[in-house]
Amino acid sequence: MELMMKKLNITLILAALWLSSCSDLLNTEPEQNISDEAVIVDEKSANTALVGVYDALQGYATSNIIGVDLASDNVVNYNNQNNLVPDLTPNNAGGGFSAIYKMINQANFVIALVPGVQDGFFTQEERNQVLGEAYFLRALGYLDLVKTYGGVQLVLAPATGPDTHKGTKRSTAAETYAQIGADLDQAEQLLKETVNRTRATRFSVYALKARYFTYLQNWEQAEANASKVIAQAGFKLVKPYSAFFTGKTTEESIFELVYSTSDRNSFYTNWLSPADGGRHDYIPAREFVSQLLDPARGGARKSLLKQTAEGSWDLIQYGKPDGSSSVFILRIAEQYLIRAEARANKAAPDFTGALADLNAIRSRSDVPASPLTAASGKEAFNLAILEERRLELPFEGHRFVDVVRTGRSASIFGAVNANRKNQQFNVLPIPLTAIQTDGDLVQNPGY
Template sequence: MKKKIIALGFSALMVVSSCDVLELNPVTQIDTDQAIINVSTAQGAVNGLYNNLQGVYDWHVQVLSDVASDVSQQIDTWDALINIDEFSQTPDNSEVSDLYTVLYRCSDISNNIIAKVPGIEGAEATKNDLMGQAHFVRALAYFELARFFGGIPGGYEEAGVVIKLTPSIGISPSDYAPRTTLTETYQQVESDLLTALNLLPETRTDNLQTKARPTKATARALLARYYLYQKNWAQAESYASLVISDTRFSLVVPFENIFRTKNTAESIFELQYNNNDVSGLRNWYYPTSLSGRGGVALHDATYLEMTADANDARGKLTAKNSTTNTYYTTKWNTPGNIDNVSVIRMAEMYLIRAEARTEIGTNLTGAADDLNAVRTRAGIGNTTAATQDELRTAILAERKLEFIGEGHRWFDLIRTGKALTVLTNVKRSKGSQSSYALTDARRQVFPFPNVEVLTNTNLLQNSAYR
């Protein structure tokens, strides 16, 4: 297997397999002083952003977080995922290190665009768009870094992450900054998103561009998610409502079409994959009997939840591997691993608004209506939940079923304070077939890569991994 070299955080270079992190756009690899000199080279750098972002959502965010939860399990011999599955990962975990690497690469390319574009010649609207995209991707990168490595306010919190807002030109000891507070990290996410909202266009030239590149609607959608994590219910409801009222987006029927057709009305922000830029979701989630690797299967209990109602369209997107006697989600089934990845989609907006309305407490009927919109699309009946506590439980359960394999469940359990009570008897179907429990609250965040901690003496490792 070929190897690619990419920058690791702020510290060193490491080698990772080409199926893990996609090859960087050449524009992002030349000297940063020379890379952006006009609109054309700036656009090349922006293209490099999405090339790198593909390496974040190719499978890393989804698989790492789902395997850590009660959704999925690692059933083959990939130790990096087995350790996450068993709550025993270490700072040497290669897949966590790869994710950390490419997130900071996204940040650094964004920094370069934000620093250089104001000084080039070009139409102001074009320059604003390029900078808006960079602010959006930087916000997304730090949001992922915060929730993976820093924690979630009101759920479990350690310190934030290292924030660097200027381009990296060479490496020196002065570049190795300490961690910010978690509040400061999330404040940077908010600042970048609000800046992106101001700079990005309302729409683009066609549907593909509107899905593949952020617009104001994309920024609003990520702000809705951000404010949900901050428990700022009024803002979460407001931004989700703005997206829901945007007629360009809707809940797609039937459910499976979200994953069988690219760039549907369901999708708000969708990364584009093809034969040259492949994702790995089908490879991991698809059974070996159907030409996948079959390494990440559903937990048996989760499969039973998905299929409890025979009419539920989500349960129909499953398949059994008779060899291993395990079940899989079949959301991603395109040969060649060229399924697009919807990073943000409409069902999330409805469930964010449902949760926000539940927590505000003055419009429980509206919360139930939003929940029922998602349930109706799935082909199942309305919720019986009516009280605030009942709706909290119902919405969390619905999010689990709706976003199987999409990387939400682990963070939902943490932000709602339920990880230590839900993840108490997570039974693996293969290997030891033992049950595992998350008993150490400190393991609700992932470890910083060991090479980073060794190189940056100011970077304090998360407490469970020191």
């Protein structure tokens, strides 16, 4: 993933995002009269700007989920159901590249301007909260970029004009991860240990750090951060399994994007049949459906699916036709699976602890306890955890990354599509629209 590139000119993208973000945050006209200095001037506009960052996250989250899920073996296009693990092209890969940068740019405005706000009613505690959330959201954006496209250009200041970031070069994956870690450290220092399932808190940071350190195979830190979240009484595995997505902000959620009938999530239209108000763009892959329906593997997780009149299976995790389905960025089930993987892989493995975490997930979903024992060994545990992650977190954007980061893309994806044995395809291509917008933007190798 550590790919370098020639000169990268992202100014056209970011200049456009600068203008749109200013307009969104201030809701004033005309657009061209808004300067960066006017975006955040007091406590009220700082919080308005922060809400704009969350709105931008809503704007890209589903695009990233479907981009990486279609690249895996969990999801197919309804009209091309036999094309499992397809070849990726700049025309069809998606992933939300430009939309992620829109969120990052808006977070950059908050990070750059909030420290200088002169407002006697804006306390240091409130200021820290706003800044901490912005650092967390920027870290999340870059983590979604690096897992999807590899090392990317690091833009850490707001785009205030058409040439602000001209000539910015692409960083390596290692440099991108280092920036993510720095942002998460800042967020941890600024945020409080409170439970708020719709806004970033220090527990959100712990949970994202656990994922981050898993990607880096820093197992001690992955376990430590996951354990901090699991130990918090406010987070629990809910039963039945379907409760976390049929309800809203349940104890399952650490960080959840909440929608309503007035702030609708249109993701349901991609997954439901026309009879239920959707377009049937995507469906779960047939082979994977059989696993979810297997009582010994999927158990209660079959509740993610609904069979249609013609016999296919729709995903109903995002299926509320009023547009109020949540998108789950962080939930407690992932933390148990992160800790299981970390315990099995750290220098002094704790297979007993790993098995306990794995069985906590299986028990919640009414699946028999794992046949593994503490003597089964690291490879057996890793395979079991990878399968459990597929079944537990199937449509939340994890499968592609899990297969790639565990070094199994050639054996799993390549078994379906021989072209995917090429490790160059362990990242998605930059979308063609971004390449066309910026003539200096160099595509990932192989595309």
